[in-house]
Amino acid sequence: MSDTLSRTPLFALHVELGGRIVPFAGWEMPVQYTGIIEEHMAVRKTAGFFDVSHMGEARVRGRDAAKFLDGIMTNEMATIKVGMARYTVMCQPDGGCVDDLIVYRLAEEEFLICLNASNAPKDIAWMRAHIGAHQVEVLDECAAWAQLALQGPLAEKILALVTSTPLAPIKRFGFVLGEVAGAAGCIISRTGYTGSPGFEIYLPAASAEKVARALLAAGKPHGLVPAGLGARDSLRLEANYPLYGHEISERISPIQAGLGWTVKFAKSEFIGREALHRQAQGGPSSSVVLFSLDDRRIARQGAVVFSGETPVGEVLSGTQSPILGKPIGTALVAAGHAASGTLTVDIRGNRIPLLLATEPFVK
Amino acid sequence: MSNVPADLHYTKDHEWIKVAADGTAVIGITDHAQAALGDVTFVDLPKVGASFNHGDVFGTVESVKAASDLYSPISCEVLEANSGLNNSPDLVNREPYGGAWMIKVKVKNPAELASLLDAAGYAATL
Structure with missing residues (x-):
């Protein structure tokens, strides 16, 4: 760097x-x-x-472009129509996220991929490292x-x-x-x-x-x-959209992040499939929740979430919602507590009840 | 550039204090501080009667971006907290030296005022 x-x-x-x-x-x-x-x-x-413009771009093209992408992305790539884009996650073998991306199909054998700024060099290296025998090239167009x-x-x-x-x-x-x-x-x-x-x-x-x-x-x-x-x-x-490094990361999988809809187990083999399938079947050890607070203080990244006196998680993102006029955020919470109605968050020594949201605050 | 009124004393932590002849004083944060914080959403102030030493945290100002502690410029006892900031925390952004004063205090040790910055001294730190 x-x-x-x-x-x-x-x-x-x-x-x-x-x-x-x-x-x-x-x-x-x-x-x-x-x-x-x-x-x-x-x-x-x-x-x-x-x-x-800080976001990165990679062009993937070649006879095997769709097949190659299907092997490294959780979502289905081959079924994207030319002229359409699709949100997907690219995972490690353990299910952790390399990045989340938008894939644009420019032509049958050509895709443009939008990468997170801080991950762009890592993503491009990751893609190139997994080309294997595929007839495909990955161009850095950042x-x-x-x-x-x-x-x-x-x-x-x-x-x-x-x-x-x-x-x-x-x-x-x-x-x-x-x-x-x-x-x-x-x-x-x-x-x-x-x-x-x-x-x-x-x-x-x-x-x-x-x-x-x-x-x-x-x-x-x-x-x-x-x-x-x-x-x-x-x-x-x-809008409850994840931000890499917060709701998803190398240690938080798409299943944990509530992005199971982007993981298509029915398609061919892809990196992370086995680990993600285990999480989806057995339930992940922790998962991301969306919350608001009836308070004036904002629960910020790293604030500890409690169930009673037991720490069960931490805040991943927090801000003031201008639409609601109150603080909102996300937290990673241990299995068994994610649906609990009695979670609190510690903000500078004050325990504030987490009000869990089942839907985004805007649609 | 930041507004730094000449008739106030300042801390390096961006609080201002205005001392009255009767031994009371009013404390707030500077124009530079509010600009750096961005949109203020909440000001957590102490109760009347609370006592602080020079440099103690007396409250918190929270913006969309960050929460920052407020440091007492002097040793003091709180006579009044600005309840207007409860409903209009954005006053801090609009009137940092006026409507957004934070606490009114009784100065315990007037000699401490000599350790504070004057306007020129504070402006030089920005």
Whole structure:
């Protein structure tokens, strides 16, 4: 790992927009512009613009591309239609997560995979190490692509102002290749990480600033604001989307994380299948729960969860939910306690009852 | 840049204290502190009558991003806690030197004030 932090093609724009820059996953990224709550609410009510160019991309192509991916991913890859994307996890033999990813099928024998920023080099090395006899190549395209997210109920209306590409035909988790603000070769995808409708746009890094400025200018009259990583985190937590290193990690499997729907045991053999199957059959030793608190204090990562006087788990993520106006979070809780109505969390010496949620706080 | 009013004393931990002629004082956090914290969601303040020594933790200010302890700039006894922050913790972001004062105290040892920073001294730490 290098000590120098990377910058996205939009770094200068973030500074110009008043973004507060912080180190994140090896990148210098804006955590907020005007304030996390305001940016969060803009995404829920109008629209927010995110630079997510720190995310990595790998292209996998070749005659055996689908078969190769099915051998390393938990979800089914061969059945993804061209023009569609699918969320999946890539697991270790013990079921721990190497990463969670979105796989875009560009053609029968060609896929683009979105990788978490901090995991990108590890992911690419992992994929290459498992090529074996497959007729496939894994290309590192992290530097070639910028990635923007336009999220919120007005995202489609705003994007339509700067693209000639028809957006209505793009289904949820579908994508098209098209032009945005005159920049050719963009992937426009109806995906997101906020729990609000919207798009993610993959575009050539050299076009990022031009497209970003066009989007921000077109969206401003409609309430579009630039939003930072702080709002991205509170938005994804309200929607109960996992964040690598928190709800999933090398020690927390997709079964534990409640992502069993991404693990397709019926398909062919894949890395981690046996361990994940054991967990799914016998129940994992611990699992991730979503909670809110009737309190003003936020339970943050590492806070200890108790059942009576017994420590039974720890908080994985915690923030203030702007929509609920109260703290929310996730915790990893030992088997047998995950459905308990009597869990508490220790916040600076205070025991606060965990109110377990069975559904995301936004849908 | 941060606003650092000239008529206050400061700590390196970003609290301010305004001392009145009657031996009472008001304590809050600085503009720099609120900007660094971001959106404040909760301020946990002590009860009336609580006593603190210079440097003791007297409360917590919680933002979306982090919880930070509040340190008493001087030895004091709490006369009043700002109940307005219960319903409007965001006052800390909007009026760090005004409506978002945190506690009103009786100063126990006025000599301690000499150890605090003046506005120029505090501004130099930012």
